[in-house]
Every structure is written in C-alpha cells, then in structure tokens.
Amino acid sequence: MTRSEELFARALRVIPGGVNSPVRAFRAVEGAPVLLARGAGPHVWDVDGGRYIDFIGSWGPLILGHAHEAVVAAVQETAALGTSFGASTEREVELAELIVELVPSVEKVRLVSSGTEATMSALRLARGFTGRDRVVKVEGGYHGHADAFLVRAGSGAATLGVPDSAGVPRGVAADTLTVPWGDLEAIRALYAAEELAGTIACVIIEPVAGNMGVVPPPPGYLEGIRAITRDGGSLLIFDEVITGFRLGIGGAQGRFGVTPDLTCLGKIIGGGLPVGAYGGRTDVMDHIAPDGPVYQAGTLAGNPLAVAAGMATLSFLAREDPYPALEARTNAAVEAMRSAAARADVAVTVNHIASMFTVFFNDKPVVDFESAKRSDTKRYGRFHRAMLQRNVLLAPSQFEAAFLSIAHTDEVLSRAQEAFEHALSTL
Secondary structure (H helix, E strand, C coil): HHHHHHHHHHHHHHHHHHHCHHHHHHHHHCCCCCCCCEEEEEEECCCCCCCCEEEHHHHHHCCCCCCHHHHHHHHHHHHHEEEEECCCCHHHHHHHHHHHHCCCCCCCCEEEHHHHHHHHHHHHHHHHHHHEEEEECCCCCCCCCCHHHHHEECCCEEEEECCCCCCCCHHHHCCCEEECCCHHHHHHHHHCCCCCCCCCCEEEEECEEEECCCCCCCCHHHHHHHHHHHHHCCCCEEEEECCCCCCCCCCHHHHHHCCCCCCEEEEEHHCCCCCCCEEEEEHHHHCCCCCCCCCCCCCCCHHHHHHHHHHHHHHHHHHHCHHHHHHHHHHHHHHHHHHHHHHHHCCCCEEEEEEEEEEEECCCCCHHHHHHHHHCCCHHHHHHHHHHHHCCCCCCCCCCCCEECCCCCCCHHHHHHHHHHHHHHCC
C-alpha cells in the first residue's frame, strides 16, 4: 500500500468521502486520489515522492506557480507580525485600492474569505439594492455552493429552480431562473414575461464558463446581457472568481470591454490563500452594512496572510505583465494537443482562452452545457489515469479547466506533450 492509499484510507474514517471538496475524491475519473506534500514552480510532489507537472494550480489561483518567492516572502513576513486580528489593517486597504485601480467595474470592494462568500453576498446585495428576489443564472454555471445557486436547469428557454442538492429548500431554489449558456433570447424572454415583470434582481454569470469546462462566450453575448439587465432595471454580476486576473490584468471585463454592476473575485487575488471579494458601483456597494441595510460580515475577512499573498501576486502581475507570453505559450500547447489528437485519430475538442483550457473527449464543438455533457467521460477517465502514470496532474473531472502558470516553461510543456501523446495512444 502506498502512502497516499494509507492516508486516504485514514481520511475515509474521519472526513466525509475522505476529502474536503468532492472532486478531490477522483471518483469522476475512477481513480485513486493523489495526496500532495509540496509544490514548487510548475510541479507538485505526492506523499510518496512522485513528482508531477501540475495543471490544476489549486484550481486557478497559482498563476505565478507554486511557492513563488515573492508570495512566500510576503506571507512569512506577515505571519511574523500576527496571523489574524479581527480588526482592520493597512494591508487590506492597500489590496482594496489595488483592486479598485485594476478592475474596471469596481469602485468599492468588500473582502471575504471564499468565492462562495463573494457570490452569495453579491446576490444578497443585488436583492437588497433592487428590492427584487429572483436571480438568473446559466445552465452549467457554478457560483459556489450557496443554496440559490445549486439549481438544475430544465428544458426550454428557462426553468423555475429545482434543487440540485439535498438540503436546499424548494422555496429558495424557486427564485432561481436558469437559461442555456449563450442564449440571449432566453434571457430576453424572461424579462418580457408578464408574470416575472419587476421581479428579477440580477443576472449572475461567469463571463467565460469555467465549470462546465472552458467555454468562451459567443460574440455579442456579454454585451447583450449588459443591455438587457440595464433596460430591465436589474444588476449584472460577473463571477470572475476564475477569470479575474487570469484573462488579463482587468479580468474578463477588461478583455471583453463589458462592465458589470458587481464583480465577484477570488483565487488569484489571494495568491493561493483563502480569499474572496465582491465589488462594484459605489451606489450599490453603499447598501452594505454598516453604511446600508444589507448585512454581511466575516471573522477572517481581510486576513493578513491572504492579503499579503494577494498583494504580492497582483503587484507582480501589474508590474511584469506576463499575460502576452503566457497566452502565447498556452496557444502553442493547445495547437500541439490538437495536432497530436488528429494524428492519433482520437476525437477531442480543445477549448481555451488566455492561460486556461479544457480537453473535451467530444467530436463536436463544445459551446454550452448540453454539448459539454455529450463528452465521453469514461474516456476522459482513462486519459486522466494515463497522464497521471506519466506524471502529469490534470483536473479529475471532464468538466473543469486546466491552468498554466508563468512557471510552465517550454521545456515543461514539451514533457507534458510527450505524456499527452502517450496517453492518446493508450485509448
């Protein structure tokens, strides 16, 4: 028995499913979880000493790679001064100022401790600001595990919410309306429906879908939603927990030139430590307590260690602008994968944008959740296990993104490509 297997057996006795987040169980790829011990640059090491090229990157935060020296130094320096105060600090003001400077939509920002906290707080704020209850989300869009977001989409242009998890009251889910990704007409139909008039508080959307696998928006889609929400008297919320500072220094909104009313952030703004944030227009944000009637609070909000890691990461990105080189390297890697798959006669669709991509085992374009769900998940599982045997760590689910960091050099990507070609040969 390996050390990973031994530890996972112990974990099963004391942690539900043996993991603290479901996808880590590797059940979607019918594999055994790898328990990690450390990371450096583009690599991670498991508890048995095996080294892997890592394309999970803590699910997106580690755009600088594992244990980047600037981030480590910032955390160490801050920890020596105290790890938490439950009071305001100078550094959280500085991080807030930097976010306001860099993110087009953000005039004021509130720090929280996770992406889920950011989205659930933004939804409450949208409801409090508009005096309306209903929220529109897209099928396959994931915005954390708050009750209002755990809703299954049905057939047709939109479906009144049905809980997608036990423990979510139907009454809560009923105020969540779902529409297909990329379908502007479905959103227009909701706003035109007489029975819904004046009831929609907001549309919340990942500007690039990342939790059905990577699916960029069709041309005009984000612009259309912006116009519909503005005309309908409701708010547009961009969930940029993944895309914020990943698609560029201004996130997806900077890349596409569409400004939402509220933005949710996480992942990269904490440099790998637990963090989240939501921000936007001053007149909206001023509805949050203590200035306004919408309550939200958090014991560890603005935690000094997370703020230090975030400041180090964002400062590096703003100063060095690694985005063009990182995107060029990602584009080259994606083209190499597509070419290899064609030579091997293995049907795949590789979607990508900036430094994130998904390899779908699908012989058709993946443009929404329905087409993503037609992917061959069994084949992806075999592919994932073959890549793992060649020391490449990918997301243990077909419906997730892979991430590059600035530490993924051409030499590292060449080794990953060799593993990719071998994995295809085993299918």
